[in-house]
Amino acid sequence: MTQPQPPAGPAPTALRLRGRARRRAQRVPYALLLPALLGLTFLVLPLAGLLIRAPWSTLSQQLSSSQVWDALRLSLVCATAATGLSLLLGVPLAWLLARTEFPGRRIVRALVTLPLVLPPVVGGVALLLVLGRNGIVGRWLDAAFGITLPFHTSGVVIAEAFVAMPFLVISVEGALRAADPRYEEAAATLGASRLTAFRRVTLPLIAPGIGAGAVLAWARALGEFGATITFAGNFPGQTQTMPLAVYLAMETDPEAAIALSLVLLAVSVAVLAGLRERWMSAP
Amino acid sequence: MTTTARRTAVAAAAALALAGGLAACSSSSTPAASGSSVSAAASSKVTGTVTVFAASSLQGTFTALGKKFEAANPGVKVTFNFGGSSALAQSINSGAPADVFAAASPATMKTVTDAKGATTSTVFVRNTLEIAVPKGNPKHIAVLKDLAGAGLKVALCAKEVPCGAAAVTALNAAGVKLTPVTLEQDVKSALTKVELGEVDASLVYKTDVQADAAKISGVDFPEAAKAVNDYPIAALTKAPNSAGAAAFTAYILSPEGRQVLTAAGFQAP
Numbered sequence: 001m002t003q004p005q006p007p008a009g010p011a012p013t014a015l016r017l018r019g020r021a022r023r024r025a026q027r028v029p030y031a032l033l034l035p036a037l038l039g040l041t042f043l044v045l046p047l048a049g050l051l052i053r054a055p056w057s058t059l060s061q062q063l064s065s066s067q068v069w070d071a072l073r074l075s076l077v078c079a080t081a082a083t084g085l086s087l088l089l090g091v092p093l094a095w096l097l098a099r100t101e102f103p104g105r106r107i108v109r110a111l112v113t114l115p116l117v118l119p120p121v122v123g124g125v126a127l128l129l130v131l132g133r134n135g136i137v138g139r140w141l142d143a144a145f146g147i148t149l150p151f152h153t154s155g156v157v158i159a160e161a162f163v164a165m166p167f168l169v170i171s172v173e174g175a176l177r178a179a180d181p182r183y184e185e186a187a188a189t190l191g192a193s194r195l196t197a198f199r200r201v202t203l204p205l206i207a208p209g210i211g212a213g214a215v216l217a218w219a220r221a222l223g224e225f226g227a228t229i230t231f232a233g234n235f236p237g238q239t240q241t242m243p244l245a246v247y248l249a250m251e252t253d254p255e256a257a258i259a260l261s262l263v264l265l266a267v268s269v270a271v272l273a274g275l276r277e278r279w280m281s282a283p
Numbered sequence: 284m285t286t287t288a289r290r291t292a293v294a295a296a297a298a299l300a301l302a303g304g305l306a307a308c309s310s311s312s313t314p315a316a317s318g319s320s321v322s323a324a325a326s327s328k329v330t331g332t333v334t335v336f337a338a339s340s341l342q343g344t345f346t347a348l349g350k351k352f353e354a355a356n357p358g359v360k361v362t363f364n365f366g367g368s369s370a371l372a373q374s375i376n377s378g379a380p381a382d383v384f385a386a387a388s389p390a391t392m393k394t395v396t397d398a399k400g401a402t403t404s405t406v407f408v409r410n411t412l413e414i415a416v417p418k419g420n421p422k423h424i425a426v427l428k429d430l431a432g433a434g435l436k437v438a439l440c441a442k443e444v445p446c447g448a449a450a451v452t453a454l455n456a457a458g459v460k461l462t463p464v465t466l467e468q469d470v471k472s473a474l475t476k477v478e479l480g481e482v483d484a485s486l487v488y489k490t491d492v493q494a495d496a497a498k499i500s501g502v503d504f505p506e507a508a509k510a511v512n513d514y515p516i517a518a519l520t521k522a523p524n525s526a527g528a529a530a531f532t533a534y535i536l537s538p539e540g541r542q543v544l545t546a547a548g549f550q551a552p
Contacts, residue, residue, distance in 0.1 A: 150464075234466050248441050251367060254373065
């Protein structure tokens with residue numbers, strides 16, 4: 001997506017410099033600085049620990065098994081598919097919540113965000129009871145189409161989308177609420193249908209919001225553990241994503257678990273670095 | 284405006300996640316903390332909280348035995364942490380405040396004794412595998428080889444946990460090659476998949492089948508004799524409540540403890 005370009009000329013640079021000077025002149029109060037630094041240490045130290053305790057000498061050996069790369073590939077594919085599914089269903093849902101009035105909208109909104117608060121394992125159990133082979137919907141899927149979702153890669157995508165979609169919906173809904181509806185109204189006065197206005201006016205307007213939501217959802221899906229292991233099970237190459245591989249490796253071989261964690265950490269850092277400029281930069 | 288709304292949402296989500304994490308931490312550490320206040324001054328008299336980490340296959344029997352132990356020792360509270368033996372061993376080695384560890388295999392106990400977490404361990408029961416099928420055995424599974432049948436969904440324990448290691452041994456002994464649909468992280472989750480009808484069969488401990496007899500049927504198979512799991516128990520060296528640890532371990536090894544365990548399908552060592 002295109003970033004709003006700063007106007008040409010020296011003015012913005014000068015402004016920024018002046019702003020920086022003013023900020024430096026003010027002393028940072030210790031009451032804020034201390035907890036801030038503590039917070040930073042709290043977030044960074046565990047990751048540093050991972051790097052310190054990493055079995056660097058045997059790392060290449062630890063990561064040479066094909067199971068590691070199977071798990072990584074599966075993680076990336078499933079997280080991306082789950083994000084796609086979330087976009088497909090989540091953006092219209094966000095639009096419904098932000099742009100329409102219907103009775104019980106607040107309740108619907110609360111329900112949409114429920115998976116955000118729910119422990120993912122509970123989500124996995126719920127999915128199993130509904131979409132499992134003997135589930136309320138799953139039984140019918142099995143009988144009519146021969147589709148069984150648990151223990152299949154599609155089950156991983158479903159589990160990840162279940163926990164990740166609320167992040168996207170919340171993000172997009174926020175963007176929609178912030179976007180001026182008068183643009184859509186103007187489009188309507190010019191003869192555009194509501195769908196056309198959504199497609200041609202609203203979507204480009206909230207694209208950064210959608211992007212941020214998609215990144216959040218993707219990150220959440222990549223790290224998904226509880227719902228996946230409960231609903232989709234654990235089998236290498238089929239449903240064993242990286243977090244599951246890390247968990248099981250930790251049971252017997254902490255060094256292998258650290259090596260796998262490093263791979264996941266590297267992927268996360270790479271993704272953040274790649275997307276930072278586009279979506280995650282604070283103004 | 285867009286970013287503000289988005290940031291508020293993200294901050295709210297982060298706050299919720301953090302609150303959840305902290306709540307989980309405090310609830311799991313409270314019983315251990317209250318147990319650590321017990322001093323050795325009370326010598327033979329057991330008080331406080333005894334924290335027992337036990338293999339998930341011991342859940343039913345140990346919960347019952349814990350109640351009996353509490354009744355016999357007024358003022359004592361037994362708290363349990365049931366899970367895959369290997370995961371429990373890892374958390375003990377990482378400093379989890381446990382008093383007693385009961386594992387489903389000598390190999391997992393060894394990881395604790397090797398790390399100087401315990402000096403000695405005693406085998407208190409043995410357990411064998413059984414094929415778990417939904418009540419009434421709808422797929423008519425009779426022998427281990429039937430599990431490799433086409434279209435049959437089988438859940439096994441992951442080879443990292445004792446029930447999975449035993450399953451691999453039994454399948455190798457029988458010369459059966461089978462591709463399970465899932466490798467579960469502990470024996471109870473493997474059994475749950477059968478109970479919910481998500482899989483057609485699983486290899487679990489005999490005791491688990493017996494404990495869930497209302498919904499699960501068991502099929503014995505001769506190769507199970509080649510994959511018998513010994514269950515060792517140990518009072519841990521870093522036990523916050525060492526008197527309680529010794530007393531509970533002795534109770535499990537007592538005739539009364541043995542009786543409850545064998546009644547549940549465990550074999551005497």
